[in-house]
Amino acid sequence: MAQxxxxxxxxxxxxxxxxxxRNYIFDTIREVYALYGFxxxxxxxxxxLQTLMGKYGEEGDKLLFKILNSGDYxxxxxxxxxxxxxxxxxxxKMCEKGLxxxxxxxxxxxxxxxxxxxxxxxxxxxIQPVWRADRPQKGxxxxxxxxxxxxxxxxxxxxxxxLMQIIDTVFDxxxxxxxxxxxxxxxxxxxxxxxxxxxKIVDITVAIDKLDKIGLEGVNEELKKNGISQxxxxxxxxxxxxxxxxxxKLNTIEGVLASSEIGMKGVQEVKTIFDYLKSCNLKxxxxxxxxxxxxxxxxxxAIFEVKALDVQIGSITxxxxxxxxxxxxxxxxLSGVGISFGADRIFDVxxxxxxxxxxxxxxxxxxxxxxxDKETAYCMPLASQCRKEGISCEIFPDKAKxxxxxxxxxxxxxAFVAMAGENEINENxxxxxxMETGEQMLVDSDKIANVIxx
Numbered sequence: 092m093a094q095x096x097x098x099x100x101x102x103x104x105x106x107x108x109x110x111x112x113r114n115y116i117f118d119t120i121r122e123v124y125a126l127y128g129f130x131x132x133x134x135x136x137x138x139x140l141q142t143l144m145g146k147y148g149e150e151g152d153k154l155l156f157k158i159l160n161s162g163d164y165x166x167x168x169x170x171x172x173x174x175x176x177x178x179x180x181x182x183x184k185m186c187e188k189g190l191x192x193x194x195x196x197x198x199x200x201x202x203x204x205x206x207x208x209x210x211x212x213x214x215x216x217x218i219q220p221v222w223r224a225d226r227p228q229k230g231x232x233x234x235x236x237x238x239x240x241x242x243x244x245x246x247x248x249x250x251x252x253x254l255m256q257i258i259d260t261v262f263d264x265x266x267x268x269x270x271x272x273x274x275x276x277x278x279x280x281x282x283x284x285x286x287x288x289x290x291k292i293v294d295i296t297v298a299i300d301k302l303d304k305i306g307l308e309g310v311n312e313e314l315k316k317n318g319i320s321q322x323x324x325x326x327x328x329x330x331x332x333x334x335x336x337x338x339x340k341l342n343t344i345e346g347v348l349a350s351s352e353i354g355m356k357g358v359q360e361v362k363t364i365f366d367y368l369k370s371c372n373l374k375x376x377x378x379x380x381x382x383x384x385x386x387x388x389x390x391x392x393a394i395f396e397v398k399a400l401d402v403q404i405g406s407i408t409x410x411x412x413x414x415x416x417x418x419x420x421x422x423x424x425l426s427g428v429g430i431s432f433g434a435d436r437i438f439d440v441x442x443x444x445x446x447x448x449x450x451x452x453x454x455x456x457x458x459x460x461x462x463x464d465k466e467t468a469y470c471m472p473l474a475s476q477c478r479k480e481g482i483s484c485e486i487f488p489d490k491a492k493x494x495x496x497x498x499x500x501x502x503x504x505x506a507f508v509a510m511a512g513e514n515e516i517n518e519n520x521x522x523x524x525x526m527e528t529g530e531q532m533l534v535d536s537d538k539i540a541n542v543i544x545x
Contacts, residue, residue: 099233100227100233101225101227101231101232101233101234102232102233102234103232103234107454108452109438111451111452111453111454112438112441112442112447112451112452113236113434113438115447115448115451116238116265116434116437116438116441117218117236117238117434119261119264119265120218120238120261120432120434121216121218121238123257123260123261123264124216124240124257126260127214127240127253127256127257128214129214129215129216129240130214130215130216131215131216131217131218132198132201132215132216132217133217133219134191134194134197134198134200134201134217134219135191135197136190136191136219136220137158137188137189137190137191138188138189138191138196138197138200139187139188139189140155140157140186140187140188140189142196142197142200142420143155143189143191143192143196144189145419146196146389146416146419147192147193147196147389148293148297150297151192153224154192154223154224154225155189155190155192155223155224156189156190156222156223156224156233157182157185157186157188157189158186158187158188158189158190159185159186160185160186160187160188165185168185190221190222191221191222192221192222192223193221193237193239193431194217194219194221194237194239194431195239195241195389195413195416195429195431196389196416198215198217198239198241198429199416199417199419199420199427200420202243202417202422202425202427203417203420203421203422206422209244211243211244211245212242212243212244212245212250213242213243213244214240214241214242215240215241216238216239216240216241217237217238217239218236218237218238218239218434219236219237220234220235220236220237221234221235221236221237222234229404231405232435235433235434235435236433236434236435237431237432237433237434238431238432238434239429239430239431239432240254240257240429240430240431241427241428241429241430242254242427242428242429243417243425243426243427244425244426244427245426246426248360248363248364248367248393249367250428251364251393251395251412251428252364252367252368252371254395254410254428254429254430255271255273255364255368255371255373255377255395256371256373257430258271258375258395258397258408258430259271259371259373259374259375261432262374262375262397263374263375265437265441265446266444266446267399267401267407267437267440267441267444267446268375268399268400268401269375269397269398269399269400269407269408270375270376270377270378270397270398270400271373271375271376271377271378271395271396271397272377272378272379272380272383272395272396272397272398273361273364273365273377273378273379273380273383273393273394273395274361274379274380274381274382274383274384274385274393274394275357275358275360275361275392275393275394276296276357276384276385276390276391276392276393276394276411276412277353277354277356277357277360277391277392278344278348278354278357278358278361278381279292279295279296279299279357279381279384280292280351280353280354280357281348281351281353281354281355281357281358282295282327282330282347282348282351282354282381283295284351284353284354285326285347285348285350285351285354286322286323286326286327287320287322287323287326288319288320288323291317291318291319294314294317294318294319295314295319295327295384296384296385297313297384298310298313298314298317299331299382299384300382300383300384300385301313302331302382303405307328307331307332310331311324314327330344330347330381331381331382333381337365337377337378337379340379340381341358341361341362341365341379344358344381345358357392360392360393361379361393364393365377365379380396383396385409385411389413389415389416390411390412390413391412391413391414391415392411392412392413392414392428393411393412393428394409394410394411394412395408395409395410395411395430396408396409397409399440401440401444402439402440402443402444404436404439404440405436406433406436407432407433407436407437407440408430408431408432408433409430409431409433410428410429410430410431411428411429412426412427412428413426413427413428413429414426414427452504453504453506454483454503454504454505455483455484455485455503455505456482456483456484456505456506456507456543457474457477457482457483457484457485457505457506457507457508457509457539457543458484458485458486458487458496458499458500458503458505458507458508458509459473459474459484459485459486459487459508459509459510459511459521460487460493460496460508460509460510460511461486461487461488461489461490461491461496462490462510462511462512463490464490465516466511466512466516467486469511469516470486470509470511470521471486473509473511473521473536473539474486476537476539476540477539477540477543480540480544481540482539482540482543482544487499496508500526501526505526506525506526506527506543507523507524507525507526507543508523508524508526509521509522509523509524509539510522510523510524515533518533519535519536520533520534520535520536521533521534521536521539522534523539523542523543
């Protein structure tokens with residue numbers, strides 16, 4: 092017996108019903124982005140490793156899917172490379188391209204390449220899959236979609252506020268209750284200065300960012316492993332555990348960071364964003380979370396993360412401000428800020444809470460039963476007219492037993508079935524059956540749409 096085929100771990104197939112649900116998510120996000128004046132672009136699935144490497148930190152680089160060079164991919168590999176194998180060195184010689192890890196770095200590359208064509212500030216959105224060689228687990232996949240929106244060419248904090256409004260609007264439309272968590276990398280840099288470990292900011296933020304996954308003890312263990320002194324770890328504890336209202340936390344951290352210029356700048360930025368948000372009447376709550384670090388190296392200012400309140404799952408949206416990302420590609424001084432909706436996790440949340448509207452999974456509205464060539468010839472123009480009137484319909488392709496055709500209609504959750512035999516054809520009518528109630532009625536052929544839409 093042939094072995095049953097399978098798919099790689101961390102990837103999924105999606106059925107027609109699942110695709111209808113996913114498109115509901117994509118369409119909702121797309122509509123909200125358009126409301127705020129964002130324009131859509133797309134970039135290739137693969138980028139050069141020169142574009143991708145070094146942009147996500149050491150951990151991110153390890154998770155890049157690399158693509159073997161076409162043809163003789165061993166052509167640049169020397170004998171000594173095999174005798175003393177260094178995986179990174181080998182990969183560099185065998186692979187020139189990789190699958191994109193996110194949409195932000197490709198977007199930065201796009202901006203630099205097309206700078207002369209763009210009107211600044213440039214507001215773009217992008218809905219495409221990304222790939223990460225991560226360990227698959229619930230809510231974490233190797234192939235998944237991101238739904239990004241970015242604004243480049245403006246330093247204004249109004250852009251951060253607008254992105255928070257977009258987040259709030261999207262989740263309000265989807266019916267998901269969320270907490271919008273906000274922090275600032277400048278605050279984290281200031282904290283690193285205050286505890287005497289300014290040169291360890293990356294190690295500190297990467298560790299703190301894992302608080303939800305490995306707990307406080309795990310974070311402290313990782314900090315110690317990365318060379319952070321016990322004295323600095325002790326000073327960090329009350330900051331990580333800080334609680335209270337947004338105002339109380341801001342006032343406390345302002346006092347802690349009083350001697351740090353960059354830390355105080357971060358506090359002021361967060362205060363400004365919060366002051367604007369208070370007047371926006373958001374449906375969902377927003378809060379300062381000093382443990383939020385977003386472990387990507389390119390963030391330099393405000394950072395955001397969104398958690399669902401009614402389902403245990405990782406963050407379902409994230410983002411932040413990056414002041415120097417395009418500088419890596421030869422265009423310094425262009426600031427940007429962006430967010431990314433995790434469509435796959437949102438899909439899981441909506442499934443868990445059963446929040447999809449009924450119309451989301453509606454497919455064919457009307458099925459014409461096939462009784463034979465003559466009857467089909469009669470039904471074909473009727474089906475065409477129904478489609479012109481906005482009713483999705485189909486004709487069963489084979490002259491099969493009526494039981495089989497009705498089973499097909501039930502399996503596809505088709506609302507109405509139209510039957511036309513000799514009597515109906517002679518009277519220019521059809522027998523229309525409501526598949527939910529079982530009711531049948533004789534309907535004029537030009538009134539089918541009226542009855543279905545009633």
